[in-house]
Amino acid sequence: MSENKEFESQVALVTAGGAGIGRAISLQLAREGARVVVSDINDEAGQETIRLIEEAGGTGAYHHVDVSQSGEVDSLIPFTLETFGRLDLCVNNAGVGAMPTAMEDVERKAWDRAMNITLTGTFLCMQAQLRHLHAQGSGSVVNIASLAGISATPELTPYGASKHGVVSLTRSAAIEYADKGVRVNAVAPGAIETAALASLPEESRRGYEQEIPMKRLGQVEDIAEATCFLLSERASFITGVVLRVDGGTEA
Template sequence: MKDKVVIITGAASGIGEATALLFGREGAKVVVSDINSEVGEEVVKRIKKSGGTASFFKADVASAAENKALVDFAVKNYGKLDIAVNNAGIGGEANKIGDMSLEGWHRVIDINLHSIFYGMKYQIAAMLKNGQGSIINISSILGSVGFEGSAGYVAAKHAAVGLTRNAAIEYSSQNIRINAVGPAFIDTPLLDQLDEDIKKHLISLHPIGRLGRSNEVAELILWLGSDKASFATGAYYPIDGGYLAR
């Protein structure tokens, strides 16, 4: 990772934060991006404190213009873009399809799906100039199966996998690898709003007997971004404690 330039969205907490810290420790130049400036700047400070190189750029991934500005920032500050981790996302409105609001549907699709298209559109353009690159799109186990009350999330995460595969077909011959990661339920701030009974139920769905940890997902993302994964492209990698094996 030495001197590799990486963009990570949703990098102020959870999987994004763990990934940013890991890439920083491994020598990458990390552009930490999030809508939460205060927390995002703290992640940058932690990377620098450990001897790494990082900067923060506030961006709303649901905006095409802000995705472009994020890529432009990385290239202007570090000269190129080698790796992009499209991680930002939300759980979205929890309702059955017939009860879901139109606003709730559009919001989760904007943030969890349109953001990946916008991100790749500008990331790929920068990587083509660089002659190589690796993009990792964060999907979910729900990019493979359904989950009651999460229609928007499930639809977006399924679509993210399809979009990843299509992009890989289009650009792998130009030395840009594109993969998707499918975490199961990870113990992040996103789950803090759940009561203990629901958390226990979620744990029971994982044969390994616990929720995942952000750093475990970060290690897979790091591998996919590295040259060690040079033949890995167009694939969907669940990291799920056995969830999908049932």
């Protein structure tokens, strides 16, 4: 464990913490002293994140939650309070992509899936978290958005629309809770080297890299750093921002 214990005595909650960006954020929060509740729909993956947290000397607990199901989201805060006694830091990371499709060909099923998991899922989680953080009078929320929540996403309509919705939820909540001790921000990753990208042919990966001014893909740790900064007291006067972490792509 690192010496920097920014989140000592605090409790964090990360949705979709079983893989990629969510796992990296969970591990960094634990390294910085937080006790971390990891939720996911993939129980094996979520439990593996807890194993990695504990292996590094941290403390965590896994809880199965499909963010698109109200009944399951309802159990998230009670589980966290029963397990660790408090909740301070919330990361809404669950979101799903889809294969590129022309707008006129998008199937209703693909639209509903993006909306239900990425947008409604983020809303349901935020609502439960904000009720608790408002009553407590303190806390910090970070939503994982995307460049797709800021700019046009040709052929990725459901993803772009759902991520624009996540940005809207972030900004509205930031203002609603600004004078209640609760900050709400978003991180907008560019192309990040998660399993999906790593499995692409070398040529496609290089294509992505060439489009990025820094000529490299982002790493999950880049997103974890930005998220932990926004969650922390170092960002105490920052609320309502959508922080691009994209190697200069959108500049």
